[in-house]
Amino acid sequence: MSDKQAPQDSPPRPGELRLADDPAAAPGDASVVFIGRVRSPWTRREDCPKNMSQARERGGAGRVEVAAPFRAGLAGLERFSHVVLLTWFDRAGRDLIVQHPKHAAVARGVFALRSPVRPNPIGMHVARLEALDAAAGVLHLDAIDVLDGTPLLDIKPYFASIDAFPEAARPADDGRR
Amino acid sequence: MSDKQAPQDSPPRPGELRLADDPAAAPGDASVVFIGRVRSPWTRREDCPKNMSQARERGGAGRVEVAAPFRAGLAGLERFSHVVLLTWFDRAGRDLIVQHPKHAAVARGVFALRSPVRPNPIGMHVARLEALDAAAGVLHLDAIDVLDGTPLLDIKPYFASIDAFPEAARPADDGRR
Numbered sequence: 380m381s382d383k384q385a386p387q388d389s390p391p392r393p394g395e396l397r398l399a400d401d402p403a404a405a406p407g408d409a410s411v412v413f414i415g416r417v418r419s420p421w422t423r424r425e426d427c428p429k430n431m432s433q434a435r436e437r438g439g440a441g442r443v444e445v446a447a448p449f450r451a452g453l454a455g456l457e458r459f460s461h462v463v464l465l466t467w468f469d470r471a472g473r474d475l476i477v478q479h480p481k482h483a484a485v486a487r488g489v490f491a492l493r494s495p496v497r498p499n500p501i502g503m504h505v506a507r508l509e510a511l512d513a514a515a516g517v518l519h520l521d522a523i524d525v526l527d528g529t530p531l532l533d534i535k536p537y538f539a540s541i542d543a544f545p546e547a548a549r550p551a552d553d554g555r556r
Numbered sequence: 557m558s559d560k561q562a563p564q565d566s567p568p569r570p571g572e573l574r575l576a577d578d579p580a581a582a583p584g585d586a587s588v589v590f591i592g593r594v595r596s597p598w599t600r601r602e603d604c605p606k607n608m609s610q611a612r613e614r615g616g617a618g619r620v621e622v623a624a625p626f627r628a629g630l631a632g633l634e635r636f637s638h639v640v641l642l643t644w645f646d647r648a649g650r651d652l653i654v655q656h657p658k659h660a661a662v663a664r665g666v667f668a669l670r671s672p673v674r675p676n677p678i679g680m681h682v683a684r685l686e687a688l689d690a691a692a693g694v695l696h697l698d699a700i701d702v703l704d705g706t707p708l709l710d711i712k713p714y715f716a717s718i719d720a721f722p723e724a725a726r727p728a729d730d731g732r733r
């Protein structure tokens with residue numbers, strides 16, 4: 380995921396738009412708990428792959444460490460080839476509702492982007508599960524595209540029957556990857 | 557998604573396991589804001605499809621209503637064929653870490669299930685975007701598998717290049733759909 384977005388306290392780029400009320404300052408409608416952390420080779424924003432394709436090309440594997448109370452929840456996951464990870468982009472702003480990424484010709488809405496900067500900064504990543512040590516709470520992944528230490532919210536088994544749409548279309552000028 | 561799990565205050569089934577500390581009662585590590593609601597034909601748990609395949613078979617379309625402050629974020633989404641929705645299962649318990657769904661032979665960890673009952677009750681749904689009225693904040697979907705009124709956390713464009721793994725494997729005894 381890109382973490383090249385403008386930091387929260389810098390002015391928006393031309394065409395960008397901020398929410399009047401920053402979700403980061405709101406009381407919120409519900410609370411999440413961090414169930415673990417992602418361990419990745421990426422410690423600096425400028426080094427972090429912008430998406431899973433880039434992460435795979437760069438060749439750095441990833442690891443997930445699940446906190447002790449939640450490890451019983453891993454039973455049975457070893458039989459799936461792929462997992463969905465939901466992460467919390469704890470170093471991303473939340474109030475930029477229209478953004479102008481470097482790869483794009485024009486500014487666009489956050490819901491048409493996979494930017495980590497979003498009202499609820501939740502990342503969704505599909506990774507191959509290379510190995511699982513359920514007792515230690517460790518998942519070994521083929522790749523991961525988040526900064527080291529990123530909090531984990533959820534792990535789900537990936538079901539091709541409901542999650543895979545290889546024919547899905549995206550705009551030709553979307554800035555590939 | 558299944559909402560046939562035991563309610564939070566009923567005893568677990570044999571083989572099931574509860575967390576010592578219910579995440580629903582914890583102060584939490586971060587807060588989410590509801591950016592809209594899902595509108596679906598399903599108002600009762602017993603009628604709600606257990607997953608997107610069932611929802612498609614049942615033929616009831618779905619709709620997402622995005623709250624006014626967040627509608628600017630929809631600009632550019634109309635050019636994608638599929639979207640990822642992240643929802644908040646507001647009527648699901650959060651403390652059942654090992655569960656025994658009716659379709660499964662044995663109890664298994666929550667992270668090997670797509671049950672709505674999970675430490676962070678976030679649903680992930682890939683839907684076809686049939687139409688978008690960005691000004692009104694309305695997305696028309698081919699189907700949706702959540703109860704009417706379920707809060708919305710995020711919308712992301714679906715990228716086949718990073719999200720589609722049609723070859724992904726799951727156990728043969730997993731209770732298909």
